Amino acid sequence: MVKSTITFGPQHPVFPEPIQFILKVVDEKVVLAEPQIGYVHRGIEKAFELNDPKDNIFLAERICGICPAPHTTAYVRGVESLMGIEAPPRAKYIRTIMNELNRIHSHILWAGLLGDAIGFESYFMQTWNYREKVLDAIEKISGHRVTYAMNAIGGVRRDMTNEQLRGLEKTMDYVESSLENIEDVMKDYTIKKRTQGIGILTEEEARRDGAVGPTARASGISQDLRTSGYDAYGDLKFEPVVVNNCDSYGRFAVRWQELKQSIDLIRQCIVKMPSGEILTKSNNPMNGEAISRVEAPRGELFYYIKGNGSKKLERVKVRTPTFANIIPTVTMLSKGCQVADVSVIVLSMDPCISCTER
Amino acid sequence: MPGMLKIIFGNLFKKRATRLYPFEKRAPFENARGSMDFAHMENCIFCNLCAKNCPPKAITVDRANKRNALDPLRCIQCGVCAEACPKKVIEMRGQYNEPCYAKRTHVAAQVVKCAQTPPEQK
Numbered sequence: 124m125v126k127s128t129i130t131f132g133p134q135h136p137v138f139p140e141p142i143q144f145i146l147k148v149v150d151e152k153v154v155l156a157e158p159q160i161g162y163v164h165r166g167i168e169k170a171f172e173l174n175d176p177k178d179n180i181f182l183a184e185r186i187c188g189i190c191p192a193p194h195t196t197a198y199v200r201g202v203e204s205l206m207g208i209e210a211p212p213r214a215k216y217i218r219t220i221m222n223e224l225n226r227i228h229s230h231i232l233w234a235g236l237l238g239d240a241i242g243f244e245s246y247f248m249q250t251w252n253y254r255e256k257v258l259d260a261i262e263k264i265s266g267h268r269v270t271y272a273m274n275a276i277g278g279v280r281r282d283m284t285n286e287q288l289r290g291l292e293k294t295m296d297y298v299e300s301s302l303e304n305i306e307d308v309m310k311d312y313t314i315k316k317r318t319q320g321i322g323i324l325t326e327e328e329a330r331r332d333g334a335v336g337p338t339a340r341a342s343g344i345s346q347d348l349r350t351s352g353y354d355a356y357g358d359l360k361f362e363p364v365v366v367n368n369c370d371s372y373g374r375f376a377v378r379w380q381e382l383k384q385s386i387d388l389i390r391q392c393i394v395k396m397p398s399g400e401i402l403t404k405s406n407n408p409m410n411g412e413a414i415s416r417v418e419a420p421r422g423e424l425f426y427y428i429k430g431n432g433s434k435k436l437e438r439v440k441v442r443t444p445t446f447a448n449i450i451p452t453v454t455m456l457s458k459g460c461q462v463a464d465v466s467v468i469v470l471s472m473d474p475c476i477s478c479t480e481r
Numbered sequence: 482m483p484g485m486l487k488i489i490f491g492n493l494f495k496k497r498a499t500r501l502y503p504f505e506k507r508a509p510f511e512n513a514r515g516s517m518d519f520a521h522m523e524n525c526i527f528c529n530l531c532a533k534n535c536p537p538k539a540i541t542v543d544r545a546n547k548r549n550a551l552d553p554l555r556c557i558q559c560g561v562c563a564e565a566c567p568k569k570v571i572e573m574r575g576q577y578n579e580p581c582y583a584k585r586t587h588v589a590a591q592v593v594k595c596a597q598t599p600p601e602q603k
């Protein structure tokens with residue numbers, strides 16, 4: 124058999140971000156895939172060591188343009204545990220709301236991109252239209268649609284008024300009804316044809332390769348860091364969404380149900396929102412090491428922070444969920460998929476390369 | 482088919498879904514952090530707190546010449562300066578900055594209002 128090599132990416136019409144896969148192909152079947160990353164490395168981890176710790180929040184926010192809320196939450200939670208302080212309850216609820224809004228917009232964005240990869244452009248247009256309303260809600264709360272700048276060390280920077288909470292409730296109603304409008308897409312024959320049985324990742328493989336987030340949950344692994352109860356998640360009622368499809372369709376289904384779950388979580392937060400302070404001020408020295416993990420839309424986000432008692436941090440290490448999901452993707456690709464399905468498989472794990480390479 | 486016709490005719494007579502952007506701008510939301518402005522420069526005491534707290538160091542406070550300068554392309558519209566200023570000199574405006582053609586000239590032109598002496602013409 125003649126093996127040929129196809130380089131897929133880094134600039135590819137269906138890839139929103141630069142990642143390259145070097146595919147070894149026999150006929151139309153992929154037999155081996157090699158990922159190449161490193162196209163958008165910016166040296167942010169080093170910059171963490173040079174800046175003031177409170178300025179680093181804005182740097183952490185800029186690691187990823189899609190999930191600024193989980194990045195800043197993980198960073199400030201790490202620094203807070205180094206300082207030995209805790210955010211007040213109201214701040215925790217506001218953080219949770221921002222994280223869930225972030226998840227909603229990220230999952231809708233992903234659904235649109237998947238439609239685009241399949242060739243379903245009008246789906247892309249509709250989903251992004253609905254996402255726009257979520258971004259508007261975020262802007263009304265935080266003042267900016269992409270970089271929220273809500274988190275501060277010891278709490279949040281902006282409080283939410285009652286009108287804002289009512290407005291958010293209305294937005295959630297709107298998003299819920301609009302998602303119902305396009306829910307039938309999941310039952311569509313063509314969508315099923317392009318996703319069911321494509322990009323299989325069994326539970327065993329997902330465990331072996333260390334898959335995280337919706338990619339793992341679609342393979343039947345019930346792993347969701349929110350169940351550990353950080354921030355306000357301990358007070359909220361929810362179960363991790365797990366399906367056993369183990370294919371691209373399963374990953375679609377997990378994210379679709381998580382959208383509804385996030386809407387529900389935000390509603391619970393609005394009802395249970397405590398009153399009181401939003402910021403704990405502290406000048407404690409940062410000494411020692413801290414690990415902080417949060418559930419980002421793509422999976423587990425990990426921050427390691429080390430302080431040496433001085434004004435600056437000694438080391439900040441970030442491991443993003445996409446980095447953990449690259450190896451599972453290689454496993455999915457190397458099982459002999461068609462070249463035409465490569466884009467769907469890679470997109471089904473929701474790659475975010477700019478945060479992977481920092 | 483009838484459903485499709487309904488959508489087609491509905492769309493024919495519906496309002497436009499998009500905006501003709503540079504001519505028609507959406508009104509900014511309340512509290513939006515579009516751009517930063519030294520709005521009440523007459524109150525400024527040149528304490529340097531804004532410049533010290535600004536994460537990307539976009540502000541320079543020139544106490545001798547009594548003027549503050551902002552590099553708008555460094556500014557990330559975080560609003561920290563507005564929180565830090567003891568005299569409430571700085572305000573966050575809702576409207577975003579206009580796009581610009583050249584970095585340098587735009588930066589020089591943004592050397593902002595001053596308290597007493599007018600800035601030299603650049």
Ligand code: SF4
Nearest residue numbers: 525526528529531566
């Ligand atoms: S913090 Fe306010 S008063 Fe102080 S220099 Fe800046 S603008 Fe002027």
Ligand code: SF4
Nearest residue numbers: 535556557559560562
């Ligand atoms: S808004 Fe933020 S980045 Fe811009 S000048 Fe103020 S502190 Fe600096």
